[in-house]
Amino acid sequence: MTDTLASWLTARTDSELADLLRLRPDLAVPPPANLTVLAARTEQRASVLRAADDLTVLELTVIGFLSDLGGRERGVTRAALTEAVAGRAPVRAVDKALKVLRERALVWGTKTLRVTPAAQDAVTWRIDAPRDGLTAAQIETALAEVTDVERRLLTTLATSSPIGRTRDAAPGTDPERPVQRLLARRLLNWLDEQTVELPHQVGQALRGETVIDPTALIPPPIHTTALKVADVNAAAGGEVLELVRHCEDLIAALGEQPATTLKAGGLGVRETKRLAKAVGVDEPRVTLLLEILAGAGLIGSGTPEPLPAADTGDDYWAPTGAADSWTGTATAQRWHLLAQTWLDLPRRPWLIGMRDEHDKPIAALSEEVRATSAPRDRRFVLGLLAELGSGHGASATEVVATVAWRRPRWSARLRADAVRHVLAEAAAVGLVGRDALSSAGRSLLHDAPAESAIAEITASLPAPIDYVLVQADLTVVAPGPLTPELREQVSLVADLESAGTATTYRISEASVRRALDAGLGASQLHTLFATRSRTAVPQSLTYLIDDVARRHGQLRAGMASSFLRCEDPALLAEVLASPVAESLALRALAPTVAVSQAPLAEVLDQLRAAGFAPAGEDAAGAVVDLRSRGARVLRRRPRPAPRMPAVPTPEQLDTLVRQLRAGERAATAPRGDAVLADGSRASSAATMALLQLAVRTSRSVSIGYVDAQGTASERIVEPVSVGGGQLDAFDSAEGAVRRFTLHRITSVSLSG
CATH class of the missing domain: 1.10.10 (Arc Repressor Mutant, subunit A)
Incomplete structure (x- = not known):
């Protein structure tokens, strides 16, 4: 039987000490000098409450029972704890709870159980409360x-x-x-x-928390629904297609008209409504997309280029340059960036639209949405679905109850509505389908390589097709997702009419002219439909393309600032006689040439608005694409993530445990020939003499050392050489020769 926590920790194996430091990483910052220091840290109230956040109702109740039975002073026998539980939980469950508490050093001892004094403060309910409370x-x-x-x-x-x-x-x-x-x-x-x-x-x-009975020491049951994995993945794949398409539309809408940033930051209600209408989704959906796109760096706040026509001098939310490269990648890769961003996003998008403490609506992209615990909460909720196994789902109500029992100390922030919103967002992002975790979601949750998650979602998506169906009414039907190249070509020559599993486009005179303006010729358009349509190309489409192409490009515009060139003198004369000639200040140089001081883009826009069909050309006479690519802002440096205690790697844990063991040996080693060094360094000569003696006789020494960060430690080393203000010695804790600065050595004694 051990008398103190320090002696109990000393009796632990190296692997058990490593587990303690892994489960409570704050204990290792900065590295403790020895096990006595580690024991003192494990009893600090802040560290104890942080560790208790990960405990279940049963584990916290065991702490409460041990505290009430005297576990803080004299210890409690296992039999007394069993009597206190009184059959309310299986013996195996209590043993498992004790194992969890011992691993975290919140409870220690074997036959006689002791509890860390501060642990009682983690139990927020009365252990001996009546068990017949209201439901x-x-x-x-x-x-x-x-x-x-x-x-x-x-x-x-x-x-x-x-x-x-x-x-x-x-x-x-x-x-x-x-x-x-x-x-x-x-x-x-x-x-x-x-x-x-x-x-x-x-x-x-x-308080609006999930109501649970703390006297119920058995976790609430989860009645799972067995589903086919293929069905789960198919449902998630459908959401992936919608997510990517809506993000593309939102980027296009912000590129066409950037959204003004509020003075307090974020996006106003009016701009949110406008974007929701432009994308064709409701406001909660568009705010979720905005948060994900901003987190991924695809949109940002700043001064866009070009500026909006009615510039107010404020900052704007607009796409960044990264949006252009993202749009050109495959659907699965685009989804992976969005899904990974949502999973690690330190924000709660579902709070947008609710009222803050001043009864004002919370704006999208504002600081009020920030929550550093959000990624941890998401991973925990989705982790419960992962425990059910592939193809097994559970209702949101049962997940809410399980979360409340597993993490009762999270109840203030992870309420029932918060859990439901997390599940709804996960489904919208494509991680959950039909209340079950998808295969791609499981890969992402378990931090598998990006290629694994991309391969999983690719298998869930319909294979891209390289053909369309052209109808007699000039509609183009894509019975599945098109290849990126074909989608770009069809989007150029036809307008999107309805999206979904089968996407419908409509061809019009304006859309054909848009394709011609981009540099495509009539022959190229004929070839496109002839080779990519599984149905016969209607004659009306052939006539439409030829008719628009016949009129398109007869009038040519260039730089003079701009010029007009036309093979038909009558057509140019008609332009010069129209009202648009005066606004553009057109001047005839020849029967087939006129010039203007207006920019080329303005000349083209006004002539098209007047009913003409000009085409832009470069110095070689080739048609150029002058379409606007939309506004863009420079991507700002992302805000640094909040600093959290990092979990040490296994190698770091092994090294730290060796240092703790060495520090403990040094602290308890006999000091028959101790030589202390104070601030005046009066004993420097004696310190040097003792170290040189240890080198000559190959004896180990115990030294007190203060490093550059001011951390003091005791360690046993084997001196190799002394000189130049340095001590080179083999440190068994690190398994290597280490260099110590002599003026930082505070004490020296021969060991053994």
Whole structure:
């Protein structure tokens, strides 16, 4: 039996110490000098509460029982703990809970169990509370009947201490008094004549948390639904296509008209509504897309180029240069960037539109949406679905109950609505399909290589097709996702009419002219439809292309600032006689040539608006594509992620454990020939002499050392050489020769 936590830790194996440092990484920052220092850190209240955040209801209840039975002072036998649990949980479950608590050094000892004193503060409910409390439905019904005075009283207890002192608790008090009415409804528990208690479940309901019974030490059951993995992946694949398409449309909408940034940051309600209408989705969907695109660096806030026509001098949200390269990649690769961004996004998009503490709506892309715990919460919720196995799903209600039992200390932030929103967002991103985790979502959640997740989602998506179906009414039907090259060509010559599994485009005179403006010729358009259409090309389409092409390009514009060139003098004369000639200040140089000082893009736009069909040309006379690519902003340096205690690697853990063992040996080694060095360095000569003696006799020494960061440590080393203000010695903790600066050595003694 061990008397102290330090001695119990000393008796642990190296692998057990490594597990402790892995489960509680804050204990290793900075590295403790020895096991005594480590034991002191494990009992610090902040570290204990941080470790308790990952405990279940049963594990926290075991801490409560041990604390109540005297585990902080004299220890508790295993038999006494079994009697306290009294059959409320299986023995194996209690043993497993004790194992979890020992691994984290919150409970220590074998036959006699001791509990870290600060651990009791992690239990937020009374362990010996009555086990016949109201259910969630009964609490909701009872709260609906209370008066305003009674609700204020309950709210005060829910947001402060659940214990209240009042004279109205005494027997014989008027039953119409608020406290007596609440006692009668069982919304308060009677403790004595002057004390009442708010039941834990009632407090949860008042705070908007998931109501759980802390006396139930068995996890709530999850009734899974068995599904075909292919069906789950197909449902997720459909969401992937919609996600990528909507993000493309949103990038295009912001490129065409950047959105003004609010003075407080973020995006206003009016701009959000405009973008939702442009993309054809509801506002919650467009705000989720905005947050993901901003997190991925595909949109940003700044000064766009070119500036909007009605520039207000404010910053704008617009696509970045990265959006152009993202648009040109395959669908699966585009999805991977979006999904990975959402999984690691330190924000909660579902908060957008809700009211803040000042009763103002929370704006998209604002600082109020930031939450550093969001990635951890997402991974935990999706991890519960991953535990069910491939092809097994669960309802959101059961996931909510399981989350509340597994992580009761997260209840303030991971409420029922938060869990439901996480599941809904995961489905919208394509990680969840039909309430089950998809194969690609599982790969992403387990941090598999990007190629694995991309391959999984590629298998879930319909294979791209390289053909279309041209209809007699000049519609083009794509019965599946088109190859990137064909999609770009069809989008150029036809307008999107409806999207979905089968996408419909419509060809018009304006769309054909757009393709011709981009540099395609009539023969190229004929070849496109002849080779890519599985149906016969209607004659009306052939006539339309030829008719538009016949008129297109007869009038040529260049730089003079701009010039007009036309083989038909009558057509050029018609242009010069029209009102547009005056606004462009056109001047004839010859029967077939005219010039203007207006920019070429403006000449083309105004002539087209006047009903003409000019084409732009370069110095060689070739048709050039002058379409606007949309506004773009420079991508700003991303905001640094919040610094969290990093989990050490196995190699780092092994090294740290060796250092702890060496430090413990040095701290407990006998010091018969100790030579202490103080700030005056009066004993420097003696320190040097003792180190040189150790080199000559090949003896190890125990030294006290303070490194450049000010961290003091004790260690046993084997000196190799001394000189030049340096000590070279073999450090068994690191398994290598290390160099020590002599003036940083605070003590020296021969070891052994």
